[in-house]
Amino acid sequence: MRYTIFLIQLSVLEPLFFQIVFAAEKQYCDIWAVRIDGDEDYARSLAKKHNFIYKGQIMPGYYSFQHRKVAKRSIHPSSFKHRTLAQEPNVRWLEQQIVKKRVKRDIHYHREFYFNDPKWPRAWYLNRGQGLDMNVRDAWKEGVTGKNVVVTILDDGIEKDHPDLEQNYDPMASFDVNNHDADPQPRYDFSNENRHGTRCAGEVAAQANNHICNVGVAYNARIGGVRMLDGDVTDSVEAQSLSLHTQHIHIYSASWGPDDDGRTVDGPATLARKAFYDGITKGRGGLGSIFVWASGNGGRDGDSCNCDGYTNSIYTLSISSATEYGNVPWYSEACSSTLATTYSSGSGGEKQIVTTDLRKVCTENHTGTSASAPLAAGICALALEANPGLTWRDMQHIVVQTARKANLKAPDWIRNGVGRMVSHSFGFGLMDAGAMVRLARNWTTVPKQHVCEIRSEHRNRAIGMNDDTKVFLYTDGCEGTGSHVKYLEHVVARITLTASRRGEIQIFLTSPMSTRSTLLARRTRDTSREGFNNWAFMTTHNWGEIASGTWVLEIRNGASSFRGAKLKDWVLVLYGTDVDPQERTTVTPLLPSRSSTLTRRKKDRNNAQNQNWFNFGTTTSPQMFPGFEIMRPKVRDRYPNFGRHEKYNTELKEWTLKMMGTETHPQGQNISHTLKSKQNVDCRGSASNSPCIECILGYYKHKNECVQSCPNHYYPDMETVVNRDNKHNISKTPLYQRYGVCNKCHSACKTCKGPFLEDCFQCNEGYEVRQNYCRKKLIMNFLDPDMLSFFVWVIILCTSAILLFGVVFIILQARDHRILCWKEKRHFDEDKGKYNGVNTILSAEEQEGDTEQYRGNVVRNIHYRADDNDFSINFNMGRTFPVHSTRT
Numbered sequence: 001m002r003y004t005i006f007l008i009q010l011s012v013l014e015p016l017f018f019q020i021v022f023a024a025e026k027q028y029c030d031i032w033a034v035r036i037d038g039d040e041d042y043a044r045s046l047a048k049k050h051n052f053i054y055k056g057q058i059m060p061g062y063y064s065f066q067h068r069k070v071a072k073r074s075i076h077p078s079s080f081k082h083r084t085l086a087q088e089p090n091v092r093w094l095e096q097q098i099v100k101k102r103v104k105r106d107i108h109y110h111r112e113f114y115f116n117d118p119k120w121p122r123a124w125y126l127n128r129g130q131g132l133d134m135n136v137r138d139a140w141k142e143g144v145t146g147k148n149v150v151v152t153i154l155d156d157g158i159e160k161d162h163p164d165l166e167q168n169y170d171p172m173a174s175f176d177v178n179n180h181d182a183d184p185q186p187r188y189d190f191s192n193e194n195r196h197g198t199r200c201a202g203e204v205a206a207q208a209n210n211h212i213c214n215v216g217v218a219y220n221a222r223i224g225g226v227r228m229l230d231g232d233v234t235d236s237v238e239a240q241s242l243s244l245h246t247q248h249i250h251i252y253s254a255s256w257g258p259d260d261d262g263r264t265v266d267g268p269a270t271l272a273r274k275a276f277y278d279g280i281t282k283g284r285g286g287l288g289s290i291f292v293w294a295s296g297n298g299g300r301d302g303d304s305c306n307c308d309g310y311t312n313s314i315y316t317l318s319i320s321s322a323t324e325y326g327n328v329p330w331y332s333e334a335c336s337s338t339l340a341t342t343y344s345s346g347s348g349g350e351k352q353i354v355t356t357d358l359r360k361v362c363t364e365n366h367t368g369t370s371a372s373a374p375l376a377a378g379i380c381a382l383a384l385e386a387n388p389g390l391t392w393r394d395m396q397h398i399v400v401q402t403a404r405k406a407n408l409k410a411p412d413w414i415r416n417g418v419g420r421m422v423s424h425s426f427g428f429g430l431m432d433a434g435a436m437v438r439l440a441r442n443w444t445t446v447p448k449q450h451v452c453e454i455r456s457e458h459r460n461r462a463i464g465m466n467d468d469t470k471v472f473l474y475t476d477g478c479e480g481t482g483s484h485v486k487y488l489e490h491v492v493a494r495i496t497l498t499a500s501r502r503g504e505i506q507i508f509l510t511s512p513m514s515t516r517s518t519l520l521a522r523r524t525r526d527t528s529r530e531g532f533n534n535w536a537f538m539t540t541h542n543w544g545e546i547a548s549g550t551w552v553l554e555i556r557n558g559a560s561s562f563r564g565a566k567l568k569d570w571v572l573v574l575y576g577t578d579v580d581p582q583e584r585t586t587v588t589p590l591l592p593s594r595s596s597t598l599t600r601r602k603k604d605r606n607n608a609q610n611q612n613w614f615n616f617g618t619t620t621s622p623q624m625f626p627g628f629e630i631m632r633p634k635v636r637d638r639y640p641n642f643g644r645h646e647k648y649n650t651e652l653k654e655w656t657l658k659m660m661g662t663e664t665h666p667q668g669q670n671i672s673h674t675l676k677s678k679q680n681v682d683c684r685g686s687a688s689n690s691p692c693i694e695c696i697l698g699y700y701k702h703k704n705e706c707v708q709s710c711p712n713h714y715y716p717d718m719e720t721v722v723n724r725d726n727k728h729n730i731s732k733t734p735l736y737q738r739y740g741v742c743n744k745c746h747s748a749c750k751t752c753k754g755p756f757l758e759d760c761f762q763c764n765e766g767y768e769v770r771q772n773y774c775r776k777k778l779i780m781n782f783l784d785p786d787m788l789s790f791f792v793w794v795i796i797l798c799t800s801a802i803l804l805f806g807v808v809f810i811i812l813q814a815r816d817h818r819i820l821c822w823k824e825k826r827h828f829d830e831d832k833g834k835y836n837g838v839n840t841i842l843s844a845e846e847q848e849g850d851t852e853q854y855r856g857n858v859v860r861n862i863h864y865r866a867d868d869n870d871f872s873i874n875f876n877m878g879r880t881f882p883v884h885s886t887r888t
Contacts, residue, residue, distance in 0.1 A: 025075035027099040032065045032082055033058060033236040033271055035093040042090070050085045056180045058236045059243040059275060073099070093769065095270065097234035102256045104156070104196045104229065104370060119214035122354045122364055124324060125343035125375070126215070132326075132407055134342060134375070136217055138434025139382045146218025148388070149381040151204050151251040153374065154241045155197030157186030158225025162198060164213040164356050165223060168205045173224025173249050177240050178231035186358065187230055195358035197225050199366045200255055202356025203374035204381065213362035214354045217378025217433070218385075224249070229256060239271035242291075246283035250384055251290040253377035255370035257310050260298030260333070262525035263503070265535065267309010270772065276315045280392045288392030290384070291316040292377040294369035295338050297331040304521050305335040312337045312538050314490040314575060317396060319376040320426055321369045324350040326407035328425045331368055334412075336509075336517040336539035338427035339396065340403045342375040344368060379433045387440040393489070397446055397581060400543050402435035403428035417513025417545040424518055427540065446581040452478035452485040452547070452574040455754070461567040468556040473572055477547035480697070481718060485576040488542045492573040493519055493553060498531040499565035504558030505531075509539060512549020517541045522558060531565070534758060536573075547574045700740035710742035713764070715752045717743045748774035 032052070036043050043063040047054040055064035065085075070078045077096050086094060120127070126136050139145075152173040160169045160183075174184040186194035205223035206216035216223075228241045242252065258266035268276065276291065283289030293316040295305045305311045311318040312335075320338045321329050323346025328334075330347065345352040345367035353366040353375075380395055390398070400420070405413065410425040422428050454475045463469050477485040491509070499505050503526030507519040519537035551572055557565045695706035700716050710716045719741050745752035748767045749760035763774035776785040783791070814820045 028074045028077050028096050029099050029232055029234065030067050030070040030072050031055065031097040031232070031234060031236065032067070033095050033097060034063050034065055034085070034091060035061055036063055037061075037090040037092060046085070046088060046091070050082075052085070058240040058271065059278070062236070062239070062271065064236050064240075095235070097236055098269075100233045100235070100238075100266070101259050102229060102233045103259055104256050119354045119362055119364070122351070123214055124351050125353065126217070134379065134430060135432045135434035136379070136382075139437040142386075142434075142437055144382045144385050144437050146205065146221030146378065146381040147385055149218060149251070149384045150222045150224065150249050151218070151253060151377055151381055152224040152226055152244065152249050153197050153200045153204070154226045154228060154252055154254045155200060155256065156194040156229040157184045157197050157227035158201045158223070159186060159198040159356070159358055159360065160184065160225070162202075162356050162360050164206045164210065164362070165198075165201055167207050167210075168219075168221065168223045170222035170224045172245055173222060175226050175244055177226060177228040177237050179227070184225040184227040186227065188358070192358045194230055196229075196255070196370065197227070198358050199355045199363065200253060200370065200374040201225055203353065203366070203371065204253065204378040206356055213356050217375055218381035221378070221381045235269035235271045238268065239275040242272060242275035243278060246279055246289055247285065249289070250284060251292060251377050251380055252279075253292045253374050254310070255294040255373045257294070257296060257308050260296045260301065260303045262298055262301030262303040262523050263528065265307045265502075265528075265532070267312065276313065280315050287389065290380055290392055290395055292373050292380060293318050294373040295320045295335070296333040297368045297370075299332045299334070300330055301525055302521075302523050303333050304523060305333040306337055306520055306537050307523070309536075311335075312536065314492070314538060315392070317376060317380070317399060318427070319369065319372045321345075321372040322408050322426060322430065323347065326409050328410055332425060334424040334518075334521065336424055336519055336537075336541055338424070339540055340376065340399050340428055340431050341408065341426040342372040342379070342431055344371040376431055379431050379436060382433050383436045383440040386437045387443055389445070390440060390443060391445060393446055393449060394443060396489070398436050398439050398443065399431060400428050400540070401582075402432045402439055404430055404432055406430040414515070416515040416541055416543070417511060420544060422541045428543075444582070447577040447579050449489070449575060450478075450483050450485045450578055452483045454572045454574075456570050456572070459567070459569050463555055463557040463565040463567065465557060465564055467564075468554060469567065471553045471567070471570070473551045473553065475548060475551065475572065475574070477574060479548065484578040485547045485574040486578050487580055488545045488547050488574060488576040490575040491539050491542050492575070493537045494534055494571040494573060495532050495537060495567070496534050496569040497555070497565060497567050499557065500529055500563040501558075502526045502528040502531055505565060506556040506558070507537060508554040509537075510552040510554070511542045511545055512547075512551065513542070513545045515541050515545065547576060694739040698740075700742045702742040707742065712750050713745050714742040715745055715754060715759070717741050748776075
């Protein structure tokens with residue numbers, strides 16, 4: 001009986017034990033993502049050749065392979081299985097997939113309430129009016145209901161035969177990534193766990209006027225679903241979902257993300273990042289896919305959505321929640337990356353969201369930011385119907401300009417530098433469907449996005465316990481280059497930081513127009529010692545502000561951190577335009593309403609400069625994507641910081657600049673005529689018959705000549721010098737003069753955007769992409785060249801230790817056996833063994849007796865015992881004994 005109870009307890013505790021073990025480690029599965037130069041048939045043959053199972057295409061050029069002999073869960077990667085596959089010439093990249101934890105962002109109450117009332121009157125977030133809803137009815141009155149717009153829900157599936165969804169269901173917008181088929185029907189169980197996607201779908205496109213359930217925000221839009229959360233979630237699963245039919249699907253809605261536990265820092269991996277990039281650059285015919293994301297439900301655990309790489313991305317519209325009464329919900333996360341807000345659930349006394357539910361029924365208790373994101377996706381669908389030509393950035397501009405404070409209550413509402421109300425809890429406020437539709441109809445596409453990167457020179461800055469530090473960074477927004485940003489959109493601070501307790505770190509960023517964003521709030525549950533490695537903290541609060549000026553990064557280290565932290569590196573990334581995207585004008589409201597007065601900017605760009613001396617391409621993500629050549633900018637999009645102003649407790653009293661040189665170029669007489677002819681075109685700042693010292697705008701100095709683009713192993717940069725006319729400048733701000741130069745990349749980079757390893761675009765010969773960086777190729781596919789010297793020294797030390805042990809052992813053995821130099825030499829007595837006769841001096845009496853006495857060195861007495869024939873011998877040294885001999 002006791003043995004049976006023990007087995008039962010063991011069976012219960014064993015899964016819990018493995019769950020705890022695996023939760024602390026990365027979980028590798030038996031799926032590989034492989035990039036192949038070849039079609040699907042070639043991928044199938046390659047999988048068969050190396051004993052893999054072909055699972056399907058992830059996205060163009062990327063395929064999913066499975067190996068049956070690899071454990072479905074392991075904390076160790078199985079590199080041995082794909083070693084031969086990696087040696088195939090057409091295999092450009094492969095990676096064993098890691099199982100990711102992704103949670104659905106709805107709220108589970110201890111008690112759920114279901115109501116059987118008519119549902120439309122219960123849709124308070126659509127029909128309250130008086131500025132206390134999202135003005136969706138204003139858009140409907142314009143005849144905009146989402147026609148010809150396709151929305152897909154990335155979740156656990158969609159009940160495609162639900163009576164309130166089947167008329168709007170779009171099979172082309174649907175797929176089952178978990179089972180690799182086209183049917184997104186959710187898996188049914190007793191708990192209805194997979195109801196999440198169906199609920200989100202009903203918010204967007206539940207059919208109107210069919211006497212069933214409720215009405216979706218865009219009730220004539222086409223709706224699909226991707227089943228991808230009901231199984232192992234890996235990088236390839238996310239990428240395949242995000243890149244599904246990008247020319248057919250307009251809007252992707254996701255109400256999930258990394259665990260909102262207040263301690264996780266996670267985001268999209270290599271393939272998912274590429275899927276985002278491909279979506280905004282190629283989706284919808286180049287206009288860009290619209291990605292709508294729920295900001296997260298970790299408010300109760302003190303989480304920050306800036307630690308979620310999905311909501312923290314510039315490519316997503318991060319949507320937060322507000323309760324029926326305009327309060328901040330208890331589950332809501334506050335962060336600077338939130339763009340806007342829609343209504344959702346609140347406390348026990350506040351209403352929730354009405355929508356479709358699993359098993360062809362309805363519900364009135366859809367909750368959390370999971371409910372907010374689909375409402376935002378439906379509103380974006382209305383704006384797209386009004387103007388199908390909107391780009392992904394146009395949509396974000398429209399949301400920012402039309403969102404309003406309404407009845408939203410938060411203690412941190414501020415006006416940014418251009419007068420826009422913004423909050424960490426609600427972004428720019430409640431989305432307004434009617435205003436978005438009206439603005440979209442007359443919208444002018446925003447100018448091309450520019451990206452300006454400024455790397456701080458102040459690195460390895462120590463931050464003591466319960467202390468803070470401020471780093472000042474001056475920039476002119478890359479003025480004078482093709483990456484010039486004057487009017488801001490997104491601002492990103494890419495930070496590398498170490499800390500003994502990551503949750504005690506707080507980070508703030510203040511713009512030149514004095515807008516202070518909280519990039520990272522304190523997270524008491526985060527006890528990690530990992531810090532942040534090139535993590536991109538994003539803020540939208542500076543939207544519309546001027547980029548140039550001094551930015552201030554402030555980092556605080558809390559008292560619970562027993563050791564100091566260190567700011568190792570940070571890069572300021574400015575996204576925006578060089579011309580004002582809009583000029584204010586008035587839009588006439590359709591109906592009198594508090595929320596109907598809004599402004600719009602419009603500007604005639606015919607007078608803008610059409611010539612761009614710098615044909616700069618730009619990266620649109622702060623992350624690095626090594627190995628993807630299509631993402632490589634033509635030239636470097638990073639602009640070096642200059643004229644930085646740092647505040648110290650010191651005062652500059654006097655300084656002298658001493659310049660030493662010659663009046664004419666010392667090598668002028670050695671310059672070829674070819675170079676002299678080029679100087680007339682692209683050179684400046686040099687005397688005749690001398691090499692280029694500076695190049696004109698649009699060229700870069702490489703060695704002794706000016707080139708239009710830097711060769712491999714070099715990146716274009718801008719050097720800054722103080723203008724000679726500063727003495728005539730009455731302003732305190734110094735004037736700068738810039739010219740292009742080609743600087744050398746890191747030795748691991750073939751092409752790059754900066755001097756550091758993380759700036760590589762392509763790897764140099766002898767290097768390969770590992771862990772998102774260019775690393776030296778493995779020797780025999782397993783030995784890291786950087787560790788070669790270590791292994792050599794280990795072998796030398798081990799060999800030396802073995803030899804030393806052998807020598808010592810031989811010496812000890814020789815000593816014990818008295819051989820070699822320990823061999824004992826025998827000493828011989830010259831008198832020993834020499835016969836000198838017998839010295840017998842006998843008295844007269846002794847001569848007559850039978851007893852003879854002998855004097856010698858050794859006398860042996862032998863005693864016999866007749867009983868057992870035993871005998872004994874006594875040796876006596878230096879003594880004289882009488883010997884009795886018996887004769888018979």
